[in-house]
Amino acid sequence: MKIKKTFSILLAVIICACLCAVLFACGNDLPDNSEGVTVTLIVQDINGNELYNMELLTFKSALSDSFIEFEGLNVKGNQSYLGLYITTIEVGYLETVIDEEWGDYDIFVATATLNPVFPTVFAVYHNINDIKYKDIPEKKRTVNGETFYYSGVGVSHLPLFNGATYILTLEIYGG
Numbered sequence: 001m002k003i004k005k006t007f008s009i010l011l012a013v014i015i016c017a018c019l020c021a022v023l024f025a026c027g028n029d030l031p032d033n034s035e036g037v038t039v040t041l042i043v044q045d046i047n048g049n050e051l052y053n054m055e056l057l058t059f060k061s062a063l064s065d066s067f068i069e070f071e072g073l074n075v076k077g078n079q080s081y082l083g084l085y086i087t088t089i090e091v092g093y094l095e096t097v098i099d100e101e102w103g104d105y106d107i108f109v110a111t112a113t114l115n116p117v118f119p120t121v122f123a124v125y126h127n128i129n130d131i132k133y134k135d136i137p138e139k140k141r142t143v144n145g146e147t148f149y150y151s152g153v154g155v156s157h158l159p160l161f162n163g164a165t166y167i168l169t170l171e172i173y174g175g
Helices: 002-025 063-069
Strands: 037-044 050-058 073-080 083-097 105-114 120-126 140-143 146-150 165-172
Touching: 037 063, 050 063, 063 073, 146 165
Parallel strands: 037 165
Antiparallel strands: 037 050, 073 083, 083 105, 120 146, 120 165, 140 146
């Protein structure tokens, strides 16, 4: 009995060590985009209707870092040990408020707001055909004849590659 218990503990330690090694190996290998990359971001509602589509030249390395640069988009979320957890996406525009007392300023006016309510969640797809960034088992969707892969990493660890397209959409959890 003591040998089984010792073996079980040893096996658990080995499994944990292997998991940690895999997580660190798959960790933060974001590219150096100091030369700039052009990416496209699409936001869709739960029915696949396109609410937002913009191409952007950015010097950021991760998708989450580039959100602030997309004009007409407001992504809200919470930081966790896994990175950014998106809670709300607003699509809209900036409107200038003329204020004699405080000076002119811009406010964001949302024309569409996506809030996931269980059983819906935000899903991230991309057209990066690299196993490091795909969810396993592989889940795909086709948009305008192009194949997009369900992301196997969160938006904080999803690298920006020149010419890549990223889709944020609502979908049924597990669907």
